[in-house]
Amino acid sequence: MSSIFGVPTQALFGQLLIGLINGSFYALLSLGLSVIFGLLNIINFAHGALYMMGAFVAYFLLQWAGLGYWWALLVSPIVVGLLGVVLERTMLKRLYHLDHLYGLLLTFGLALIIQGLFRNEFGSSGLPYAMPVQLAGGRSLGFMFLPNYRAWVIVFSLGTCLATWYVIERTKLGSYLRAATENPALVQAFGINVPRMITLTYGFGVALAALAGVLAAPIYQVNPLMGADLIIVVFAVVVIGGLGSIMGSILTGFALGIVEGLTKVFYPEASNTVIFVIMALVLLVKPTGLFGREK
Amino acid sequence: MLIRRFVMVTAALAAAAAFGGITAVPAQTPISDGIIKIGVLNDQSSLYADLGGQGSVVAAKMAVEDFGAEKKGMKVEVIFADHQNKPDVGSQIARQWYDAEKVDMILDVPNSGVALAVNQITRDKKRAMVISSAASSDLTGKACSPNTVHWTYDTWALANGTGNALVKQGADTWFFITADYAFGHALERDVEAVVLKNGGKVLGKVRHPLNTQDFSSFLLQAQASKAKVIGLANAGGDTTNAIKQGAEFGIVRGGQNFAGLLVFLTDVHALGLQTAQGLVFTETFYWDLNDRTRAFAKRFADRNRGIHPTMIHAGVYAGVTHYLKAVEALKSDDGTKVIVRMKEIPTDDPLFGKGTIRVDGRKIHPAYLVEVKKPAESKAPWDYYKIRATIPADQAFRPLDQGECPLVKK
Numbered sequence: 001m002s003s004i005f006g007v008p009t010q011a012l013f014g015q016l017l018i019g020l021i022n023g024s025f026y027a028l029l030s031l032g033l034s035v036i037f038g039l040l041n042i043i044n045f046a047h048g049a050l051y052m053m054g055a056f057v058a059y060f061l062l063q064w065a066g067l068g069y070w071w072a073l074l075v076s077p078i079v080v081g082l083l084g085v086v087l088e089r090t091m092l093k094r095l096y097h098l099d100h101l102y103g104l105l106l107t108f109g110l111a112l113i114i115q116g117l118f119r120n121e122f123g124s125s126g127l128p129y130a131m132p133v134q135l136a137g138g139r140s141l142g143f144m145f146l147p148n149y150r151a152w153v154i155v156f157s158l159g160t161c162l163a164t165w166y167v168i169e170r171t172k173l174g175s176y177l178r179a180a181t182e183n184p185a186l187v188q189a190f191g192i193n194v195p196r197m198i199t200l201t202y203g204f205g206v207a208l209a210a211l212a213g214v215l216a217a218p219i220y221q222v223n224p225l226m227g228a229d230l231i232i233v234v235f236a237v238v239v240i241g242g243l244g245s246i247m248g249s250i251l252t253g254f255a256l257g258i259v260e261g262l263t264k265v266f267y268p269e270a271s272n273t274v275i276f277v278i279m280a281l282v283l284l285v286k287p288t289g290l291f292g293r294e295k
Numbered sequence: 296m297l298i299r300r301f302v303m304v305t306a307a308l309a310a311a312a313a314f315g316g317i318t319a320v321p322a323q324t325p326i327s328d329g330i331i332k333i334g335v336l337n338d339q340s341s342l343y344a345d346l347g348g349q350g351s352v353v354a355a356k357m358a359v360e361d362f363g364a365e366k367k368g369m370k371v372e373v374i375f376a377d378h379q380n381k382p383d384v385g386s387q388i389a390r391q392w393y394d395a396e397k398v399d400m401i402l403d404v405p406n407s408g409v410a411l412a413v414n415q416i417t418r419d420k421k422r423a424m425v426i427s428s429a430a431s432s433d434l435t436g437k438a439c440s441p442n443t444v445h446w447t448y449d450t451w452a453l454a455n456g457t458g459n460a461l462v463k464q465g466a467d468t469w470f471f472i473t474a475d476y477a478f479g480h481a482l483e484r485d486v487e488a489v490v491l492k493n494g495g496k497v498l499g500k501v502r503h504p505l506n507t508q509d510f511s512s513f514l515l516q517a518q519a520s521k522a523k524v525i526g527l528a529n530a531g532g533d534t535t536n537a538i539k540q541g542a543e544f545g546i547v548r549g550g551q552n553f554a555g556l557l558v559f560l561t562d563v564h565a566l567g568l569q570t571a572q573g574l575v576f577t578e579t580f581y582w583d584l585n586d587r588t589r590a591f592a593k594r595f596a597d598r599n600r601g602i603h604p605t606m607i608h609a610g611v612y613a614g615v616t617h618y619l620k621a622v623e624a625l626k627s628d629d630g631t632k633v634i635v636r637m638k639e640i641p642t643d644d645p646l647f648g649k650g651t652i653r654v655d656g657r658k659i660h661p662a663y664l665v666e667v668k669k670p671a672e673s674k675a676p677w678d679y680y681k682i683r684a685t686i687p688a689d690q691a692f693r694p695l696d697q698g699e700c701p702l703v704k705k
Contacts, residue, residue: 011515011516011519014515014519015512015515018509018511018512018515021511022509022511119340119344123344123345123561123600123602124340124341124342124343124344124345124348124532125342125344125345125346125531125532125535125561125562125564125565126532126535126565127565128539128565128566128567128569128570130567130569131543137545138543138544138545144515144518145518145544145545145549147543147544147545149543150511150543219509219539219540219543220508220509220536220539221532221535221536221539221565223532225340225341225342225532226508229506229508230508261512264501264503264512264513265512265516268475268501268502268503268504268512268513269475269502269503269504271503271504271507271512272504272507
């Protein structure tokens with residue numbers, strides 16, 4: 001069998017695909033962060049906690065209302081998105097005129113509180129969430145066994161990412177949004193309700209996080225700490241891609257998933273740190289991130 | 296002027312601290328400062344929090360109450376802290392506890408990396424340590440200490456209990472997925488020895504960082520190795536994630552099997568029986584063993600959000616009970632002397648029954664090879680295990696002369 005650096009090419013293809021799957025979680029989460037930063041200037045540290053809540057809402061829906069995965073995919077982002085709207089209206093909107101740091105501190109505190117409450121109530125070892133029957137099983141690709149659910153995750157999150165990019169970069173609504181970030185006073189003068197637009201944008205970013213949470217629930221346990229474990233990596237992804245850049249966060253999300261997957265073959269011990277090494281290198285060479293622009 | 300005053304005050308404080316430190320050691324009263332202080336040092340917030348965590352604090356408090364310390368005129372206080380699975384944080388807390396807060400005994404200490412560090416500090420400070428959850432067999436081997444008792448289980452016991460049983464069933468080729476720190480390395484080493492001794496082969500191994508979310512890459516490598524058994528030398532959330540994702544990748548359907556080398560009741564609860572059924576592993580305690588363990592489990596669950604006791608919680612309870620017995624007999628809480636006494640008097644508690652503590656600090660009791668029930672076989676919440684075999688006390692742990700513990704005279 002042919003091999004590259006001592007690793008069989010078959011295994012290598014498998015790892016690339018696995019990387020792509022993990023990358024789709026990074027992409028979905030960093031996309032939400034980028035949208036929120038780009039339009040609200042808030043570094044949303046609560047993103048991981050909201051992702052976790054997305055998974056928990058899916059769990060509650062199943063336990064209490066008997067609503068399965070497909071309903072959760074629709075309902076959970078709406079529920080958590082509405083919570084985001086409440087957070088924005090009651091807390092975040094008071095911070096827009098202040099430094100980034102205040103938003104970061106507030107959302108970080110919120111994340112700690114939310115995670116602490118969930119951990120107290122549900123413990124740290126997680127709760128089981130069954131895979132939807134339609135997506136159970138998998139197929140052999142010759143070089144690896146691909147679970148159907150993982151394939152679905154790639155397709156679904158890629159679709160969501162591209163749709164979001166299209167709305168923001170190619171539609172009229174998106175152009176309003178982008179204009180509002182450049183000059184809110186002027187856009188307001190044209191009769192557009194900028195505060196409401198910002199609120200809905202935050203709600204949308206949060207809904208993306210919750211959506212990722214629902215997607216994650218059948219793979220990982222529904223766990224109060226799932227967001228805390230992931231959020232730092234996702235921030236690194238966003239920094240590498242360039243804060244606020246939509247396409248940047250999508251592309252780097254997938255790319256870094258692949259880099260991480262490959263590290264797990266060649267030097268697994270470093271798989272948790274490789275992303276931060278790349279972040280340091282990127283910051284040295286291009287402090288705005290790969291796709292970021294100077295503001 | 297100001298600087299001189301500052302220097303003088305600092306010097307005075309330093310002198311006070313130094314003399315305070317010296318005078319505190321040769322305590323005149325039998326029980327230092329009148330209080331027996333027990334510090335539960337464990338993971339309160341991360342992947343090992345359910346299998347130990349607050350449950351260990353509850354178990355320690357129950358042991359103190361059941362012992363009747365108050366009636367006997369003994370003042371016992373239980374405190375706890377979160378070491379976050381970081382040896383530096385754990386060491387710092389241990390030093391702070393011993394030096395400033397007059398803690399007499401440190402308890403539980405999951406994560407072998409942290410436990411090995413605290414083991415050394417306890418030895419230097421001549422206090423006492425009762426380990427219930429750290430697993431590395433080095434704690435009673437090369438790193439054994441006259442100030443430490445290792446209570447519940449260790450990597451050698453797990454390796455021999457589970458490894459022997461599986462290799463004898465024909466599972467002779469192995470691939471290890473190992474947590475990359477002291478515990479994982481020790482467990483992998485001990486299981487590998489068992490596999491090789493029984494004529495099996497290790498086809499490969501991969502080491503992952505502690506608290507890994509995604510195991511798919513490692514599972515793919517294990518799958519490609521074609522090994523009959525994938526040995527999981529990790530614990531808590533790492534084990535449950537690996538097993539759950541293994542189901543997704545069709546590991547068991549493809550003819551390979553998982554060997555959970557360290558699995559706890561709370562892990563099975565988190566996985567659900569649907570995913571966990573059929574897993575075989577070693578435990579030294581199960582709540583449904585007999586009337587006494589069931590009675591304990593009920594009282595414990597009432598105080599611990601319904602979570603039933605793991606073997607770690609049981610070890611904490613039994614360890615505190617025996618520690619207090621030794622303190623009572625000795626009428627002193629001098630760490631080194633208490634540990635000597637703990638080894639002299641036989642152990643007897645409702646959870647592990649009668650047992651002994653060896654000179655290397657190893658507590659000896661039977662172990663159980665258990666199998667997780669099918670969902671249909673489980674009749675009540677937390678009814679999860681079938682006991683497949685009982686490993687007698689004299690075979691469950693590493694023979695005294697094989698541990699290379701310097702306390703053991705050749």
